[in-house]
Every structure is written in C-alpha cells, then in structure tokens.
Amino acid sequence: MQHWRHAPHALYVHVPFCPSKCHYCDFFSIAQAHPPIDAYVDAVLEEAVHTTTECTPEAINTVFVGGGTPTVLSAGQLSKLFQGLARVFCLTRAAEWTVEANPGTLDIDKLFSMREAGVNRLSIGVQTFRDDLLRALGRVHDRADVVRALELVHEVGFPDVSIDLMYGLPHQTLTDVQESVREALALGVTHISVYGLKVEQGTAFYAWQQQGALHRPEEEEEASMFAWICDYVAAHGYKQYEVSNFARAGHRSKHNTVYWRNESYYGIGAGAHGYVRGVRHENIKNVQSYIRAPHRARNSCTDVRIVEAMEEMMMLRLRLLDEGVPFVAFQEQFGVSLVDVFGHVLERLVQKGWIDITAEQITLTNAGLWMGNEVFGAFLGEARYAVHT
Numbered sequence: 308m309q310h311w312r313h314a315p316h317a318l319y320v321h322v323p324f325c326p327s328k329c330h331y332c333d334f335f336s337i338a339q340a341h342p343p344i345d346a347y348v349d350a351v352l353e354e355a356v357h358t359t360t361e362c363t364p365e366a367i368n369t370v371f372v373g374g375g376t377p378t379v380l381s382a383g384q385l386s387k388l389f390q391g392l393a394r395v396f397c398l399t400r401a402a403e404w405t406v407e408a409n410p411g412t413l414d415i416d417k418l419f420s421m422r423e424a425g426v427n428r429l430s431i432g433v434q435t436f437r438d439d440l441l442r443a444l445g446r447v448h449d450r451a452d453v454v455r456a457l458e459l460v461h462e463v464g465f466p467d468v469s470i471d472l473m474y475g476l477p478h479q480t481l482t483d484v485q486e487s488v489r490e491a492l493a494l495g496v497t498h499i500s501v502y503g504l505k506v507e508q509g510t511a512f513y514a515w516q517q518q519g520a521l522h523r524p525e526e527e528e529e530a531s532m533f534a535w536i537c538d539y540v541a542a543h544g545y546k547q548y549e550v551s552n553f554a555r556a557g558h559r560s561k562h563n564t565v566y567w568r569n570e571s572y573y574g575i576g577a578g579a580h581g582y583v584r585g586v587r588h589e590n591i592k593n594v595q596s597y598i599r600a601p602h603r604a605r606n607s608c609t610d611v612r613i614v615e616a617m618e619e620m621m622m623l624r625l626r627l628l629d630e631g632v633p634f635v636a637f638q639e640q641f642g643v644s645l646v647d648v649f650g651h652v653l654e655r656l657v658q659k660g661w662i663d664i665t666a667e668q669i670t671l672t673n674a675g676l677w678m679g680n681e682v683f684g685a686f687l688g689e690a691r692y693a694v695h696t
C-alpha cells in the first residue's frame with residue numbers, strides 16, 4: 308500500500324529566466340539583461356546528482372522543463388542541460404520529454420539541439436494570435452513569430468506540439484477567441500491548453516485592476532468564450548480530457564497527468580516544486596543563492612498527512628474528465644475505501660448533479676465542470692479517517 312511513497316517516475320526542471328516579465332505573470336521568473344545561465348545549468352546538474360543520491364530514481368517516464376522560458380538558453384546550453392540530465396536520470400526509451408517554449412525565442416539550432424537530446428514534445432506559450440492583445444499582455448512575441456516558430460518545429464519534426472491559449476483577457480472579445488482557436492488548429496498542433504486569465508497579487512495586472520484600469524470581459528462573456536472553445540475544439544477531433552486541456556488521440560500530456568493523478572515527481576531548479584516519497588518541497592526562489600549551493604536548494608519540506616493526500620487525490624483526479632477517481636486507485640493508494648472516507652460528500656455532490664458515480668469511478672458531470680471550484684473544495688477537511696499510530 309501507499310505507493311505514493313515510492314521513488315518518482317517523473318522529473319520537473321525549472322528554468323527561471325525570461326526575456327521580459329509578462330504583465331499577468333506570478334511564476335518564479337526573472338528578466339535581466341545578462342542572466343547567469345551557464346552557472347545555473349551547472350547548478351541544476353549538481354542538484355540532479357544530489358537528488359538522486361538522496362532518493363535513487365527508478366526509470367523516468369516523463370520529463371518537463373518549464374519556467375520561465377527554457378528556450379532563452381542557447382542551443383549549446385540546452386544540449387549541455389539535457390545531456391547532463393539524461394546522464395543522471397535513467398529515462399525510458401518511450402519517455403515523454405517536454406520543453407516549454409516561447410515563440411519569440413525559438414530558432415532552428417535550438418530546435419535541433421533539443422530534438423537530438425531526446426526532447427519529443429514542445430509546449431508553446433502563444434496565448435492569443437492578436438498582436439495588440441499580445442502587447443497588452445507584455446509578451447515578447449507576435450503572431451508572425453508563432454507562425455514562423457511552428458514552421459521550424461514541423462521542419463525539425465516533433466511528434467507532440469502543444470499550444471497554450473488564454474481567454475478573458477482585457478479588451479478580448481468572443482470573436483478574438485474564435486479566431487485564435489481557429490488559427491491554432493490550422494497550425495496542426497496535437498494538443499491545446501486553454502486558461503482563463505487569473506489576476507494574481509504582485510503582478511502588473513493586479514496593480515492596474517486595483518486602479519480600475521484593467522478592462523476585462525464580463526463573467527458571462529468569459530463563460531461563453533470557454534463554452535465555445537470546448538464545443539469547437541471537440542468538434543475538430545480534440546478530446547477534452549482535463550478541465551483546461553484538449554488532445555488528439557494518443558497525445559495527452561503524460562507529465563501533467565502525473566500531477567493530476569497526484570503521483571510523485573522530482574523537482575529541480577530554483578523555485579521548483581517536487582513531491583518525493585510523500586514529502587512536498589519547494590526550492591529557494593533566489594537564483595544566486597541557488598547557484599552558490601544547489602545541494603541546499605530545499606526551502607521548505609512538508610510531509611503530506613494521509614488525509615491531505617486523500618483530499619488532494621479527489622481534487623486533482625476529478626479534473627481528469629473521463630478517468631476521474633477510480634475506486635480501485637483510492638483503495639490501492641490508501642488501503643481504505645473511498646466511500647468510507649468521502650461517502651457523505653459524494654452523496655451531496657450527486658444530489659446537486661455535479662458528479663457521476665459508476666461501479667468503477669467518480670467523474671465530473673457537465674454541470675460539475677462549470678462548478679469545478681465548489682466541487683473540489685467540497686472535499687476539504689471532510690475525510691472521515693482516523694490515523695492509528
């Protein structure tokens with residue numbers, strides 16, 4: 308039991324550098340003229356060795372290099388980082404290896420060096436195809452960069468290409484969203500992630516919102532944008548397999564599915580999160596300190612209590628629309644029945660029409676999809692489970 312305490316089969320690596328800071332961004336990323344990238348790559352590889360000494364890895368099935376903007380690294384720096392990671396971790400032959408890319412920072416040399424190192428999936432941050440909206444977001448790329456980048460990506464030949472799009476942007480209309488989605492599909496991508504804008508504290512958008520200077524679409528209009536996206540993308544062969552993610556058959560994100568299934572993963576790099584043997588950790592959000600002592604990167608470690616792990620499982624796995632929470636997965640992970648622990652919550656959610664229950668699993672209904680936060684929040688503090696010591 309408790310396989311959540313086994314060594315991870317997934318690896319996340321954080322690269323916290325960006326050409327400039329987007330106005331909505333609250334990720335750990337820094338924009339400076341001459342970032343210490345070479346020293347950072349050395350530090351990441353040192354932390355990788357240290358991590359595997361602490362918890363010997365089994366075969367790694369998925370790698371995700373995110374940020375920040377990993378593609379601000381030169382072709383040589385990307386090669387060094389990826390070849391170094393492949394030496395430290397034992398990647399399976401079929402491993403999914405994703406790199407987040409900004410269309411304004413891609414060139415043919417970087418793409419070849421990623422492909423040669425084993426990268427087989429790109430996640431490209433497009434957000435919208437309208438140049439004025441991109442400028443308003445503070446993005447460094449424009450529509451022409453996206454089209455050019457996708458041509459290069461297809462030329463080099465990546466089997467999986469995902470695009471991120473956003474809706475609910477200031478001054479964005481339903482027509483803008485429709486045009487962007489149509490353009491994305493026309494570029495032959497295998498996967499689309501769609502996110503509604505969230506205005507987070509500490510961002511430029513937050514300050515403008517406080518001043519009344521951020522003009523966002525009304526809630527109803529945002530909802531109709533999302534509804535249109537779900538219908539249109541599904542009608543064009545992309546299955547909505549997670550609340551915000553759509554994929555052609557065989558092209559779901561395996562790495563993100565690790566998160567949604569609440570499975571463990573190594574997290575390496577300044578600001579990275581990891582979940583190893585039942586302990587969640589966050590690395591320091593300071594690049595210089597990280598470079599000086601990558602083996603002391605862990606800023607905070609939290610031993611996840613079993614009831615928290617149960618609640619997390621419900622909240623995360625319900626995001627997987629067709630898979631949901633299989634009863635057997637809950638029983639295998641925790642050694643108790645899901646119904647014994649959360650039966651009273653399930654009853655309430657069924658009455659409201661927000662979840663479906665079959666003999667095998669629990670899934671969100673279409674109505675539940677629109678009430679996601681209420682459904683996920685319903686499990687918090689509700690686990691009926693006594694810990695025996």
Ligand code: SF4
Nearest residue numbers: 325328329332336375
């Ligand atoms: S490119 Fe991504 S990580 Fe970098 S500032 Fe923009 S939103 Fe943040």
